[in-house]
Amino acid sequence: MSGKVYLYPIWIRLWHVTNALLCLILIISGISMHFASPDATRIRFDLAVSMHNISGVLLTVSYVIFFLGNLFTGNGVNYLIQFKGFRQRLWKQMYYYTIGVFKKEEIPFPIGSARKFNPLQQVTYAVVMYFFLPMIFATGWALLFPDIIVEEWLGINGFAATDFLHTLGGFAVSIFLLIHLYVATMGKKPTDHYKAMLTGYHEDESESESRG
Amino acid sequence: MKLKTKILLLACMAGIGLYAQDSIPITVSNPANMLCLRCHGKRWYTYANQDSSQVIKHKMFKDLIIDTVAFYHNNHKSLTCSDCHSTEYSNLPHKPDLKLEPLLICVDCHTDTDDVPPINFTGITEEYKKSVHATRKGSGVTCWSCHNPHTYNITTRSKDNLSHVVAYDNSICLECHSGMGKFDILYGDPKSSLIAKHHWLPDPVKHFRNVRCIECHAEIREDVLVAHNIRPKEEAVRKCAVCHSTDSRLKHSLYKYQLAQERSGKGILSSIISNQTFAIGTNPSPLLNLISLAILALAVMGIAIHTIIRIIKK
Numbered sequence: 001m002s003g004k005v006y007l008y009p010i011w012i013r014l015w016h017v018t019n020a021l022l023c024l025i026l027i028i029s030g031i032s033m034h035f036a037s038p039d040a041t042r043i044r045f046d047l048a049v050s051m052h053n054i055s056g057v058l059l060t061v062s063y064v065i066f067f068l069g070n071l072f073t074g075n076g077v078n079y080l081i082q083f084k085g086f087r088q089r090l091w092k093q094m095y096y097y098t099i100g101v102f103k104k105e106e107i108p109f110p111i112g113s114a115r116k117f118n119p120l121q122q123v124t125y126a127v128v129m130y131f132f133l134p135m136i137f138a139t140g141w142a143l144l145f146p147d148i149i150v151e152e153w154l155g156i157n158g159f160a161a162t163d164f165l166h167t168l169g170g171f172a173v174s175i176f177l178l179i180h181l182y183v184a185t186m187g188k189k190p191t192d193h194y195k196a197m198l199t200g201y202h203e204d205e206s207e208s209e210s211r212g
Numbered sequence: 213m214k215l216k217t218k219i220l221l222l223a224c225m226a227g228i229g230l231y232a233q234d235s236i237p238i239t240v241s242n243p244a245n246m247l248c249l250r251c252h253g254k255r256w257y258t259y260a261n262q263d264s265s266q267v268i269k270h271k272m273f274k275d276l277i278i279d280t281v282a283f284y285h286n287n288h289k290s291l292t293c294s295d296c297h298s299t300e301y302s303n304l305p306h307k308p309d310l311k312l313e314p315l316l317i318c319v320d321c322h323t324d325t326d327d328v329p330p331i332n333f334t335g336i337t338e339e340y341k342k343s344v345h346a347t348r349k350g351s352g353v354t355c356w357s358c359h360n361p362h363t364y365n366i367t368t369r370s371k372d373n374l375s376h377v378v379a380y381d382n383s384i385c386l387e388c389h390s391g392m393g394k395f396d397i398l399y400g401d402p403k404s405s406l407i408a409k410h411h412w413l414p415d416p417v418k419h420f421r422n423v424r425c426i427e428c429h430a431e432i433r434e435d436v437l438v439a440h441n442i443r444p445k446e447e448a449v450r451k452c453a454v455c456h457s458t459d460s461r462l463k464h465s466l467y468k469y470q471l472a473q474e475r476s477g478k479g480i481l482s483s484i485i486s487n488q489t490f491a492i493g494t495n496p497s498p499l500l501n502l503i504s505l506a507i508l509a510l511a512v513m514g515i516a517i518h519t520i521i522r523i524i525k526k
Binding site for chain 2: 033037049102146163171175179
């Protein structure tokens with residue numbers, strides 16, 4: 001398959017779509033609970049709680065699969081940041097997204113078999129997957145079994161603090177999802193990245209660049 | 213115990229021919245009550261027939277036993293028995309017509325106070341009169357059915373820990389409505405269980421631990437600290453969002469006292485940090501909501517502008 005590279009094996013694609021759907025359900029049910037009101041026509045509270053709990057448990061399972069997959073298949077290498085010169089690379093990528101793309105400049109870090117994520121993706125995915133999601137899981141499971149939460153620590157209400165961190169993590173992931181969905185339209189064609197996530201094959205940007 | 217008190221007690225006991233037999237410890241706080249508690253503080257009591265010198269032992273009727281430890285820890289511990297009961301009870305054996313003695317009710321002694329928020333005993337009485345406890349034929353529920361004057365402790369205004377308030381207040385309801393005792397016998401449903409009856413709640417046990425029965429089963433009146441208008445079960449709150457929302461019902465009931473105290477005595481920040489009044493959906497901060505919405509709006513705006521420029525520059 002000339003110009004295409006098999007970047008996303010089936011387990012990643014299945015994990016990715018499961019992750020996306022569960023996150024959507026969690027965000028919708030989470031917002032519904034956060035702004036619950038007896039008069040408003042939102043999702044019924046008990047239904048939202050069930051949706052949120054079940055999806056949360058499934059997302060944890062999905063995360064464990066992702067974590068083990070990264071550990072044993074070598075996919076985790078993509079998340080490892082080479083700190084030397086990283087700031088410059090990050091800046092270059094941000095420049096491209098904000099200015100370069102409009103000037104039809106070359107993609108600074110073309111995706112290919114050697115590089116799956118650009119520096120901005122790398123840092124964002126690492127923060128979301130290894131900071132915010134674990135924080136959401138820890139606080140989410142604690143809220144599922146509130147007996148384990150310390151009632152008060154240094155004058156801080158344990159339940160309120162846990163809920164706050166959970167909501168903060170959820171909000172961060174929501175904003176990430178919004179931007180992620182948009183940036184995914186920035187392939188050669190708006191649908192290219194979406195198609196790649198369905199088929200597993202991504203255009204080898206590094207190859208086309210070298211041919212060009 | 214002082215020697216003088218001991219002599220006084222011994223003299224009292226000798227005079228009426230009574231002496232203690234069971235060794236249930238009695239917390240002596242008020243010597244004036246000893247005369248009564250010698251018998252009413254025990255499951256069995258004995259007395260000597262002064263004519264025959266025979267010692268007679270009787271089992272005390274369950275409802276007439278006073279838990280002396282609980283009594284000297286309850287809110288009425290400073291009172292003597294004769295403050296509420298006829299002084300004629302000091303004559304033994306008691307005269308039968310003393311049983312017809314009209315019992316006091318809470319408002320015979322308690323009047324409205326200037327507490328924040330006020331207890332409002334007048335309001336409580338009005339609310340009680342509207343409740344199923346008063347209107348249901350033959351219920352026979354009086355103040356004392358729930359608030360045993362010999363053991364009662366007010367929790368809402370005196371304990372910092374809300375879980376204690378919940379456990380204490382719910383135990384009052386469970387005395388009759390536990391689903392395993394008197395309630396089942398009364399209504400002929402031995403298999404009933406509170407959890408089964410509340411199966412529609414996502415987690416009944418969690419709710420029982422964190423909110424009082426009256427949160428859903430009593431009608432709230434703003435000027436009454438603790439709701440006393442218990443409604444029929446058909447009228448109980450069943451919409452989760454009534455409590456799990458910004459204007460949560462809990463803020464007008466269980467959290468009312470805490471919130472009023474925090475508003476009157478503490479700064480805004482400390483009341484947010486240290487308050488115990490937490491339930492999912494009840495505490496979203498308007499400021500944080502605004503910041504979140506602003507960030508979301510910026511993200512959406514950024515995407516929209518980016519998209520437009522992409523289209524123009526295509």
